Amino acid sequence: MPSNRLHRALIVSHKPVGRGYYRLVLKAPEAARSALPGQFVMLRVSDTLDPLLARPFGISAVISRSSLEILYRVVGKGTTMLTTAKAGQSLSLLGPLGKGFPRPEKKTVPVLVAGGSGFPPLHFLAQRAGSRTHLFLGARNKECLPPADIVRSFKELADKVHIATDDGSAGQQGTSTDILDAFLTKTERREHLVLYACGPHAMLAAVSKIAAEHAIPCYVSMEERMACGLGACMGCSVPMKAGGYKRACKEGPVFDSREIDWSEQVLLKLKR
Amino acid sequence: MPSNRLHRALIVSHKPVGRGYYRLVLKAPEAARSALPGQFVMLRVSDTLDPLLARPFGISAVISRSSLEILYRVVGKGTTMLTTAKAGQSLSLLGPLGKGFPRPEKKTVPVLVAGGSGFPPLHFLAQRAGSRTHLFLGARNKECLPPADIVRSFKELADKVHIATDDGSAGQQGTSTDILDAFLTKTERREHLVLYACGPHAMLAAVSKIAAEHAIPCYVSMEERMACGLGACMGCSVPMKAGGYKRACKEGPVFDSREIDWSEQVLLKLKR
Amino acid sequence: MRKTKDNKSAIRKETRPDRIGKSAIESPDLSIDFAGIKLKNPVLTASGTFGYGEEFAEFVDLNKLGGVIVKGISLKPIKGNPPPRIWETPSGMLNAIGLENPGVDVFLNEKMPYLRKYDTAVFVNMFGYSLEEYVGVAERLDGAQGISGIEVNISCPNVKAGGMAFGTDLRATFELLSAVRKATRLPLIAKLSPNVTDVTAFARAAADAGCDGLSLINTLLGMAIDVRCRKPRLANCTGGLSGPAIRPVAVRMVWQAARSVSLPIIGMGGIVTGEDAMEFLLAGASAVAVGTANFINPRATLDVLDGIEGFMREQKIADLREIIGKVDAG
Amino acid sequence: MRKTKDNKSAIRKETRPDRIGKSAIESPDLSIDFAGIKLKNPVLTASGTFGYGEEFAEFVDLNKLGGVIVKGISLKPIKGNPPPRIWETPSGMLNAIGLENPGVDVFLNEKMPYLRKYDTAVFVNMFGYSLEEYVGVAERLDGAQGISGIEVNISCPNVKAGGMAFGTDLRATFELLSAVRKATRLPLIAKLSPNVTDVTAFARAAADAGCDGLSLINTLLGMAIDVRCRKPRLANCTGGLSGPAIRPVAVRMVWQAARSVSLPIIGMGGIVTGEDAMEFLLAGASAVAVGTANFINPRATLDVLDGIEGFMREQKIADLREIIGKVDAG
Ligand SMILES: Cc1cc2nc3c(=O)[nH]c(=O)nc-3n(C[C@H](O)[C@H](O)[C@H](O)COP(=O)(O)OP(=O)(O)OC[C@H]3O[C@@H](n4cnc5c(N)ncnc54)[C@H](O)[C@@H]3O)c2cc1C
Ligand SMILES: Cc1cc2nc3c(=O)[nH]c(=O)nc-3n(C[C@H](O)[C@H](O)[C@H](O)COP(=O)(O)OP(=O)(O)OC[C@H]3O[C@@H](n4cnc5c(N)ncnc54)[C@H](O)[C@@H]3O)c2cc1C
Ligand SMILES: Cc1cc2nc3c(=O)[nH]c(=O)nc-3n(C[C@H](O)[C@H](O)[C@H](O)COP(=O)(O)O)c2cc1C
Numbered sequence A, B: 001m002p003s004n005r006l007h008r009a010l011i012v013s014h015k016p017v018g019r020g021y022y023r024l025v026l027k028a029p030e031a032a033r034s035a036l037p038g039q040f041v042m043l044r045v046s047d048t049l050d051p052l053l054a055r056p057f058g059i060s061a062v063i064s065r066s067s068l069e070i071l072y073r074v075v076g077k078g079t080t081m082l083t084t085a086k087a088g089q090s091l092s093l094l095g096p097l098g099k100g101f102p103r104p105e106k107k108t109v110p111v112l113v114a115g116g117s118g119f120p121p122l123h124f125l126a127q128r129a130g131s132r133t134h135l136f137l138g139a140r141n142k143e144c145l146p147p148a149d150i151v152r153s154f155k156e157l158a159d160k161v162h163i164a165t166d167d168g169s170a171g172q173q174g175t176s177t178d179i180l181d182a183f184l185t186k187t188e189r190r191e192h193l194v195l196y197a198c199g200p201h202a203m204l205a206a207v208s209k210i211a212a213e214h215a216i217p218c219y220v221s222m223e224e225r226m227a228c229g230l231g232a233c234m235g236c237s238v239p240m241k242a243g244g245y246k247r248a249c250k251e252g253p254v255f256d257s258r259e260i261d262w263s264e265q266v267l268l269k270l271k272r
Numbered sequence C, D: 001m002r003k004t005k006d007n008k009s010a011i012r013k014e015t016r017p018d019r020i021g022k023s024a025i026e027s028p029d030l031s032i033d034f035a036g037i038k039l040k041n042p043v044l045t046a047s048g049t050f051g052y053g054e055e056f057a058e059f060v061d062l063n064k065l066g067g068v069i070v071k072g073i074s075l076k077p078i079k080g081n082p083p084p085r086i087w088e089t090p091s092g093m094l095n096a097i098g099l100e101n102p103g104v105d106v107f108l109n110e111k112m113p114y115l116r117k118y119d120t121a122v123f124v125n126m127f128g129y130s131l132e133e134y135v136g137v138a139e140r141l142d143g144a145q146g147i148s149g150i151e152v153n154i155s156c157p158n159v160k161a162g163g164m165a166f167g168t169d170l171r172a173t174f175e176l177l178s179a180v181r182k183a184t185r186l187p188l189i190a191k192l193s194p195n196v197t198d199v200t201a202f203a204r205a206a207a208d209a210g211c212d213g214l215s216l217i218n219t220l221l222g223m224a225i226d227v228r229c230r231k232p233r234l235a236n237c238t239g240g241l242s243g244p245a246i247r248p249v250a251v252r253m254v255w256q257a258a259r260s261v262s263l264p265i266i267g268m269g270g271i272v273t274g275e276d277a278m279e280f281l282l283a284g285a286s287a288v289a290v291g292t293a294n295f296i297n298p299r300a301t302l303d304v305l306d307g308i309e310g311f312m313r314e315q316k317i318a319d320l321r322e323i324i325g326k327v328d329a330g
């Protein structure tokens, strides 16, 4: 019973793409075939026991019928180690995992909001959602934006890319939520808009609030710490308004923003 | 106070050389300059915490004024990981460590006895000792002998290379100690012979016994498990006939075979 | 599969003369009788690391396992601790899940039917916040079908009351296990805490209370701090350390316990490979459980099983009894 | 350097108003007053991992360290355990050296003169096989020059009598430390065993016995087995687990102890980097000791020191007091 979600994935290419990011293309035909925007994979960065756990990464694109793309930022031990993996080697890959973004309906105008390193799953969504898409990108400064190539790719895929930086070094000065709010306020026909957001918790809470104020549906991708990715360890819990927790890896990572208990969430997680 | 024994050593070349061995050439000028046959280095095989400890390897040759050679056999986690290090990368190297073989005197005829993967320090000794040297190599079968290139190099360096295999698949049938004993028995002028041995403990004990029977000086290199290589952890102890222990990394790894308490040694260590 | 509980204390099974010799080694016998429960092989899943089986059925044919030990069950549903609940450490991880579970009734109605479809032993890990709750769960499990045994968790470091509070007090351990013993006829396995000075005293208390086996070890109590935020990495502050990092402590405790009581032991703590499992068997465990390794490799249980079988072949060992407890400790 | 022991229980040092503000952050103040002993900085060497200082002098300018804690010393020379004495484990190592040492007289005559040449605090780790031996060593050290304090090892897991036998029994701990207390006027630091159910009880016993500080943790008792030879990897059978693997347990115990007694603590267990050290300081340690890391990097102590200093600069922390015990545990 070899599962079709556990793979030795061949590294097709692996290159730095600027601003601290790497682009990793993996050959994993079954995963590539079934992957949906918003889903993720767990990658083991080495065969040693330190680091021990696999790392979760969103799928940023399906490149061909057999390959998928990961865009990752080097932030710590695991991602640093991952950078040394060479094309031709293979990595243990588990996925696709989780539930993706609900598929935009025909008339929907998807509004994507990315903060920090939350853009990869949204890139895949843009790839699938077609040209009506709006993308909001926010960062502290120009250097913290996604790699220039990715911004370009977004510009090709989407109708419009709106950029904001705290210091005004690129796009408008402000946060992505500031310019999102302004955009929503001035947009007249809001009934087809749906928000899809991924980024730090504080930003997701803010987006969620704006969505509620404008009465627009909003889906957020919650990047929690994960051990198993399979719903077994109960480590990736997201607090629900209705009480209790749901698992980001199984019932998520994408949730309807109204389901989530943002008060507790924001309180506890201001770190990220 | 940067010590001249702690280095980031550049990998000059790193290749498999057959029979499960790799040849690693490291640029470490200060180490190369001062290294003596019988000394060793501690190499960290990766920057992760698993495997945690550095691995000890004898110096098998000094290649140039700035480089030294390590010959290692892939036996476990650390050596497997080491095989992935590429020329151009650098490794943390501590050494040269320990006391080497006492330098053969002018008239000495060095008789080298290598068992298992114990030949690398003897290769360096052969390199320095000149052409009077005799070498005895023993292994279970042909495939367990040192790599063919190394055997060839020994043949160039030494006066005579005597080979024995348990199954007779190369050289004479028997153990290296069998043919050593026969050689010593038939050699008439034994007063200039000095034995230098490296290999499994059981073999060293046997060589030591033969040396005593023939009243020939004998130096053995004791490859104990090591943590620090610096005499601090007290982990690498060798039991002494006079009582107590000495540290292989500091007072050794080379000892006069008469100093060692072989009874306890053999009893406890038959595993290796 | 019939799950008998006669001949309780025995780890042994009848000798089968027809399986001795060369042919036996080509297909070594991995079956064991654990406290009267027949297991196909000694590889189980550690509680809390394998869900209720279903989560892993895509990767592991549950029929191939010696048994499944399910995530801990309590009388009422439990919400668990707030996140963050996990943190990675060198060769290990900390968790403070807080025993989130749907409660014994939902477990019996929604999870057991799935597990009953398989021909594998099911062990239900359970706990309570009071002696009465422990007894309550045991009573409900007693009547249920398809349960091979109960693993009583008296060692969870992640809940304030209950859990470890019982498992680190000798008298409380004895009283609790005695009460649970009265509440069920199912084989009882006490899961001991490693966070004690002398694990053998607790092993003896479990034996005295009438338990049929021991599980050890649960996680070591640990803590990690985010030095920039100056906050614990876990919302619960402390958590349980598991994974390869703790294996030497686990092997030691299994060895100590095996020498001090005659109960069969399920050994666990950092098992990733067949060789790791062999260490526990040699130390005296009759079975092993794979925990954290399931997270890094969903097929870890089967890899461990293959590893044990391969090892037995290589070493020409026909029967597990030639291994269990056979370390030569001088 | 003058080593005073006035104002014993204090971890504090006088405020220096001239060092507050921006310039202070550019060169943060790492000095501390540990139990009345002035240390240049909080980085010490863990006993048994740094020899008697000399072994590392080639790599580390001892004058730069907060202090050196030497390998454990006993009344008479001790031969130690037979080999094998060490074994590597995931992110850790087991050792059963058996406290090999040349005895207190040789130490004072041959090792101390070397250490006295340096302007760094020297702590002598010591132990005995009986209360009388502990007292005997303490008496000899009391008269000696250049010793800043005594670290009493009541927690070595590798000797049958003595060591851990004291450290896992509350009453024995109290009696032993009280007796040693009477035998010397030097600052006394009790090195506690982590192999206990409740480390805070032992911390209190040490405080009650008049100790001036605590060291924790010593190694966790562990075991590893060579599955092919069916023998323990260590001739001593069990050994002490150290290294990054045990860090979460160590941080937890320091945190627990710091909350239960007011004695200053030397925290240790798996420290490799400055950030690792910061975890211990935030958990409540006033100083840290680097152990196993010295084996994988002989300059580890200085790297840890640089890491702490760099962290303080980055975080604009002028003084260690802004860190010690400052974890926000909710
Ligand atoms: C569903 C999901 C999708 C993700 N997609 C992407 C992606 O497409 N591209 C990308 O660059 N990153 C993504 N991440 C984050 C990525 O998993 C972490 O950056 C990575 O695990 C860090 O590993 P490390 O060993 O380098 O860092 P560590 O040394 O482990 O930690 C460095 C920092 O990263 C944080 N971190 C560690 N593990 C996780 C984790 N599992 N989830 C979130 N934060 C973590 C830590 O809190 C710490 O602050 C995703 C995370 C999740 C859960
Ligand atoms: C002074 C000295 C010089 C040495 N010179 C050489 C050399 O020139 N070439 C060479 O191939 N090997 C040499 N060795 C042996 C080499 O250190 C080990 O083979 C290596 O450490 C194994 O690492 P590993 O992680 O691959 O094996 P592991 O997975 O750690 O263990 C595999 C096997 O190797 C044994 N082993 C592990 N560590 C050591 C150790 N430190 N010393 C001895 N045995 C060990 C274990 O007991 C085990 O049986 C030398 C050892 C010493 C002490
Ligand atoms: C995420 C997680 C959840 C756990 N939940 C439970 C539990 O509910 N009940 C229990 O007795 N043990 C629980 N454990 C402990 C494991 O069953 C096991 O005893 C421990 O993790 C050591 O084994 P390992 O190192 O192989 O993981 C849990 C462990 C982890 C990592």
Ligand SMILES: Cc1cc2nc3c(=O)[nH]c(=O)nc-3n(C[C@H](O)[C@H](O)[C@H](O)COP(=O)(O)O)c2cc1C
Pocket: B233, B234, D046, D047, D048, D049, D071, D072, D073, D095, D097, D099, D125, D153, D156, D191, D217, D218, D219, D241, D242, D243, D244, D246, D268, D269, D270, D271, D289, D290, D291, D292, D293
């Ligand atoms: C090889 C070795 C020898 C040790 N010897 C002693 C000792 O003599 N006295 C003592 O109190 N602790 C001794 N220890 C324990 C250390 O001082 C320290 O408490 C422990 O190793 C945890 O720190 P670490 O993980 O940084 O090594 C020894 C540890 C090791 C690894």
Ligand code: FES
Pocket: A225, A226, A227, A228, A229, A230, A231, A232, A233, A234, A235, A236, A247, A248, A249, A250
């Ligand atoms: S990561 Fe394990 S349950 Fe979600």
Ligand code: FES
Pocket: B225, B226, B227, B228, B229, B230, B231, B232, B233, B234, B235, B236, B247, B248, B249, B250
């Ligand atoms: S290896 Fe540490 S003393 Fe020899």
